[in-house]
Amino acid sequence: MAENSTQILPEKLFLVYVNQDSEDDPHVEDELEGLVEAAGGEVAGSMRQRVDRPTKATFVGSGKADELVAYAAEAGADVVVVDAELSGVQLRNLEEKVGRRVIDRTTLILDIFARRAKTREGQLQVELAQLSYMLPRLMSVYTKFERQRGGIGMRGPGETKLESDRRMVNARISKLRGEIDEVKRHREVQRATRREHPYPVVALVGYTSAGKSTLMNRLAGTELLADAMPFATLDPTTRRIESADGFRFFLTDTVGFIRNLPTQLVAAFRSTLEEVSEADLLLHIIDVSHPAWEVQRDAVLETVAELGASEVSMVTVFNKTDALEDRTLARRLVAEWPDSVAVSALVGTGMEDLLAMVLKQLKDRFGLVRALVPYDQNGLVEACHRFGRVLKEEYREDGVYIEAELVDEWRQKLARFVVAASSGTG
Ligand SMILES: Nc1nc2c(ncn2[C@@H]2O[C@H](COP(=O)(O)OP(=O)(O)OP(=O)(O)O)[C@@H](O)[C@H]2O)c(=O)[nH]1
Ligand SMILES: [Mg+2]
Numbered sequence: 001m002a003e004n005s006t007q008i009l010p011e012k013l014f015l016v017y018v019n020q021d022s023e024d025d026p027h028v029e030d031e032l033e034g035l036v037e038a039a040g041g042e043v044a045g046s047m048r049q050r051v052d053r054p055t056k057a058t059f060v061g062s063g064k065a066d067e068l069v070a071y072a073a074e075a076g077a078d079v080v081v082v083d084a085e086l087s088g089v090q091l092r093n094l095e096e097k098v099g100r101r102v103i104d105r106t107t108l109i110l111d112i113f114a115r116r117a118k119t120r121e122g123q124l125q126v127e128l129a130q131l132s133y134m135l136p137r138l139m140s141v142y143t144k145f146e147r148q149r150g151g152i153g154m155r156g157p158g159e160t161k162l163e164s165d166r167r168m169v170n171a172r173i174s175k176l177r178g179e180i181d182e183v184k185r186h187r188e189v190q191r192a193t194r195r196e197h198p199y200p201v202v203a204l205v206g207y208t209s210a211g212k213s214t215l216m217n218r219l220a221g222t223e224l225l226a227d228a229m230p231f232a233t234l235d236p237t238t239r240r241i242e243s244a245d246g247f248r249f250f251l252t253d254t255v256g257f258i259r260n261l262p263t264q265l266v267a268a269f270r271s272t273l274e275e276v277s278e279a280d281l282l283l284h285i286i287d288v289s290h291p292a293w294e295v296q297r298d299a300v301l302e303t304v305a306e307l308g309a310s311e312v313s314m315v316t317v318f319n320k321t322d323a324l325e326d327r328t329l330a331r332r333l334v335a336e337w338p339d340s341v342a343v344s345a346l347v348g349t350g351m352e353d354l355l356a357m358v359l360k361q362l363k364d365r366f367g368l369v370r371a372l373v374p375y376d377q378n379g380l381v382e383a384c385h386r387f388g389r390v391l392k393e394e395y396r397e398d399g400v401y402i403e404a405e406l407v408d409e410w411r412q413k414l415a416r417f418v419v420a421a422s423s424g425t426g
Helices: 002-008 027-038 062-074 088-098 105-116 120-149 161-196 212-220 263-268 270-277 293-306 328-336 351-365 375-387 408-417
Strands: 012-019 042-050 079-082 101-104 201-206 237-242 248-253 281-287 313-319 340-342 366-373 389-396 399-407
Touching: 012 027, 012 062, 027 042, 027 105, 042 062, 062 088, 079 088, 079 105, 088 101, 088 120, 101 105, 105 120, 105 263, 120 161, 120 263, 120 270, 161 270, 201 212, 201 270, 201 293, 212 237, 212 248, 212 281, 212 313, 212 351, 263 270, 263 293, 281 293, 281 351, 313 328, 313 351, 328 340, 340 351, 351 366, 366 375, 366 389, 366 408, 375 389, 375 399, 375 408, 399 408
Parallel strands: 012 042, 012 079, 079 101, 201 248, 201 281, 281 313, 313 340
Antiparallel strands: 237 248, 366 399, 389 399
């Protein structure tokens, strides 16, 4: 699938913006245009359509569909993009009516990911997402045809094209899953090695183009691609950072989120995004200079929850303060939001504050434990290594004496075996 992406997206695209509720959000337009550009397309024209209740047949009402036919022809568009998620039936009917290829927002995003995927894992994940998205839509293309044919001669050599297509796609999906599992195992080995170095992991999360890679470059001295195009980053990068007082942690930059990020994509990128759910701390980067930053913030929080990471502590980073017209806004936000800091990743302001807050959060989370763990509870000792920092370990007659810095969750599990009254932070 990935290699076909240029064929899927020819040059000129006609955009259909959809308001599903009453709010008339102009930033939706910039965002879709950005996506079209990132997919290598060109905007030929656009129209706005308020859809309170999408019709089953063509998504937009039939009057609007007629308008669309005229506008798209006038613009000389090759493709129509509807800024929503459409069913297979809706896509096919619209396509028939407009006489042009019709794609939806999800397909567009998947296409961008297909273009950007560089690593083997990324490519596998994108293809899996594309096929999972395509499968139910593939079926509906043939259902009518299948019904007309009736049931006789449907099996064996007489099977329909739908059945063989479906079988092929399903086979490819399971093959991809297997391959992703393999890559994932490899990554887990890498991650386990990282866990052996007892450093906490901090993951950057944020809306696409919020400035995650720019911040990573500044903090870790990396030279990752930072670009105004959406989804500049697909593959996670992790670097070790050391503070002035010698405290070390890992910082991970990963794929950005977007409003209505296709669920197939989130599912397929689950192993990549485990960096997020398994982090000790999340840095939520927000582009406060963006007029719709609050919508973006909510979309990120939703995706974080979808990844099962809402329990991970979070520092909110108000970025791009250099681009703010109202300079007091950043100060007000920081005062209003707990655990937040205002920075400009581009200019470099606020970096000391940010680092201080990260260190405080991390150090707060680790507390010292001294315990004598019986030999039949060896799993706990192992956990100290995996999830904390072991300062001392002695194999004694009656068990393993261990001194470790651990997060609260593991301190509690060790509580029964604590030998000295000391639980102050290190
Ligand atoms: N003015 C200003 N621009 C910034 C700042 N931080 C980042 N940018 C710009 O914003 C754009 C996006 O930055 P990236 O670092 O690529 O954003 P990202 O969050 O990694 O984006 P994705 O990888 O696409 O999710 C680039 O053009 C950056 O130069 C900032 O503090 N101020
Ligand atoms: Mg990036």
